[in-house]
Amino acid sequence: MKKVNYLFGLLAFLSLSLNAQNSSITLTFYADNNGEAITMDSLKIQNRTQGAEIMLYDPVSTYEIIYTGINLNHLENEDLFILSQNHPNPFGDRTSIDIHLKKEGNLDVTIFNIIGKKVAGFNQDLESAIHSFSFAPERKGCYFLTVNVFGYTQTIKMISRSSGKSDSKLEYLGMKSSFSNFKYQETGKDFPFDIGDQLLYVGYTELGESGMSDTPESDTEYTLQFATNIPCIGEATVDYGGQVYNTIQFYSQCWLKENLNVGTMIPSSQTPSNNNIIEKYCMADDEYYCNNFAGGLYFSYEMMNYTNQPGGQGICPDGWHVPDDLDWQILEGAVDSEFGIGDEEWGNYEWRGSDAGGNLKQTGTANWEPPNTGATDAFGFTALPGGYFVQSAFWGPGYKGFFWSSSSNLFRNMDWDQKLVRRDTGPNSMAISVRCVKDDD
Numbered sequence: 001m002k003k004v005n006y007l008f009g010l011l012a013f014l015s016l017s018l019n020a021q022n023s024s025i026t027l028t029f030y031a032d033n034n035g036e037a038i039t040m041d042s043l044k045i046q047n048r049t050q051g052a053e054i055m056l057y058d059p060v061s062t063y064e065i066i067y068t069g070i071n072l073n074h075l076e077n078e079d080l081f082i083l084s085q086n087h088p089n090p091f092g093d094r095t096s097i098d099i100h101l102k103k104e105g106n107l108d109v110t111i112f113n114i115i116g117k118k119v120a121g122f123n124q125d126l127e128s129a130i131h132s133f134s135f136a137p138e139r140k141g142c143y144f145l146t147v148n149v150f151g152y153t154q155t156i157k158m159i160s161r162s163s164g165k166s167d168s169k170l171e172y173l174g175m176k177s178s179f180s181n182f183k184y185q186e187t188g189k190d191f192p193f194d195i196g197d198q199l200l201y202v203g204y205t206e207l208g209e210s211g212m213s214d215t216p217e218s219d220t221e222y223t224l225q226f227a228t229n230i231p232c233i234g235e236a237t238v239d240y241g242g243q244v245y246n247t248i249q250f251y252s253q254c255w256l257k258e259n260l261n262v263g264t265m266i267p268s269s270q271t272p273s274n275n276n277i278i279e280k281y282c283m284a285d286d287e288y289y290c291n292n293f294a295g296g297l298y299f300s301y302e303m304m305n306y307t308n309q310p311g312g313q314g315i316c317p318d319g320w321h322v323p324d325d326l327d328w329q330i331l332e333g334a335v336d337s338e339f340g341i342g343d344e345e346w347g348n349y350e351w352r353g354s355d356a357g358g359n360l361k362q363t364g365t366a367n368w369e370p371p372n373t374g375a376t377d378a379f380g381f382t383a384l385p386g387g388y389f390v391q392s393a394f395w396g397p398g399y400k401g402f403f404w405s406s407s408s409n410l411f412r413n414m415d416w417d418q419k420l421v422r423r424d425t426g427p428n429s430m431a432i433s434v435r436c437v438k439d440d441d
Contacts, residue, residue, distance in 0.1 A: 026219045034227035040203040042085050049197035055085045081149045088340025089204045090159035097133045104128050108148040120170035129175040138168040159206050202341045210251035211330040211341035225252045229380045240317040248380045254438035259295030272302040281389045281431045294386030297431035310407040316436035323437045325407035335359040335379050351420040358419030369398045374419025389431035402432035
C-alpha cells in the first residue's frame with residue numbers, strides 16, 4: 001500500500017537476527033484511513049513459514065523485538081501469566097481470550113464497559129495451563145478485560161461491533177495445550193525468522209482488522225489501510241480488454257468489483273489450448289451471459305497463462321494478479337464476524353467461517369436463487385452465482401459462485417443456501433469465475 005508521511009501512533013520496529021553475525025532488518029508500520037493517519041489498538045505478526053506469532057498491544061509507541069529475546073509488552077508478571085489479546089478484535093457476537101497461567105493459583109478476570117461498569121467476571125483457583133474464555137457483549141462498544149493473578153494485573157481493550165442480544169457473558173471454555181497452531185511468543189523467547197519466510201501482519205482498530213503479507217529481505221515500511229467498501233484509493237476503475245472494471249477497497253486489499261471477462265469465447269465442445277489467445281467459456285455457450293451476468297469461466301491453466309506461480313498475474317491486468325490462497329484467507333478474515341484474519345479456521349477445507357459468504361454475496365434474488373441465505377454484501381464484493389463448467393456441461397448458474405485462486409487449483413465457493421465460504425480443490429477440467437487483486441505497491 002501507499003506509504004503516508006506520518007506515523008500512526010503504533011510504530012513497531014522488529015530487529016530480527018538472520019545469521020550468526022546478528023544481521024537485522026527493521027519493519028516499520030503505519031496505519032491509514034483513506035489518507036488520514038490513525039492509531040491501531042494492536043498488531044499481530046505471524047510467521048506462517050515457521051508457525052510462530054507475536055502480538056503488540058495498545059498503548060504502544062515503539063517496540064524493538066530482538067531475535068534472541070522478544071520484549072513483549074515489557075510485563076513484570078511474565079513469570080506468572082500471559083494474557084493474549086482477544087481474537088478477533090474488533091469482533092461481532094463473540095470473541096476468544098487465552099490466559100496462560102504459569103503457576104497454580106487464583107485467576108480473577110473482570111470485564112468493564114466504557115463507563116467503568118463491571119459487566120462480567122470470573123474468579124476461580126486453577127492449575128497451571130492455558131485457559132480459554134469466550135466473551136459475548138451486551139451491545140457494541142469498547143470493553144476492558146482485566147486479569148489479576150498473585151497481585152499482578154494486565155488489561156486489554158476489546159472492541160465489539162455487535163448490537164448484542166442479552167446481558168454480557170464471560171464463559172470459561174476450559175484448558176488447552178497451545179495457542180491454535182501457532183506458538184504464542186512469550187517475553188524472552190525467540191521469534192524465529194529466516195530470509196524467505198512469509199510474514200502476515202494484522203492490525204486492529206475500531207474500524208475493523210486489516211491484513212497484508214510479505215517476505216521481507218531488508219528494512220521495509222508498510223501501511224495498513226483501514227478504509228473499506230469504497231473504490232480503491234487512487235484507482236477507481238481499470239480499463240482492460242475493452243471493458244471498464246470498477247474496483248473495491250477491502251482494508252489493505254484492492255479487488256476488482258466484477259468478475260473477469262476477457263478473451264475469446266470458445267464453445268463447450270472445444271478445449272482451451274496454449275495458443276497465446278485467452279479463451280473463456282460462457283454459460284449456455286452464449287456470450288450474452290459473459291457480458292451481462294457473471295463474466296467468463298476459465299480453466300485454471302488458461303487463467304494462469306500456462307504457468308505455475310501462486311500469486312502470479314495470469315490473465316489479470318498489469319499491476320494485478322490472480323489471488324493466491326492467502327489473499328482469499330485475508331479477505332475472508334476481514335469480512336467474517338467471528339473468525340479474524342490469520343485464524344486457523346481459514347486453513348480448513350469445505351465450508352468454513354461464520355458468515356463471510358453472506359457478507360460477500362450480492363443481496364436479493366434477481367441473480368441468486370432464493371433464499372440467498374445470509375446475503376448482505378456488507379463490503380461491496382457483490383459475488384454472483386456464475387456457476388461452473390465441467391465434463392462438457394454447464395452447472396449451477398443462480399445457485400453457485402465459484403472463484404479460482406492461483407494456489408494448486410484451490411477455489412472458493414459460495415452457494416444460494418449458505419452464508420459460509422467453501423475452500424476446496426478442483427480439476428484442471430473445471431472452468432469457473434476469476435477475480436483479480438491489485439499488487440502491493
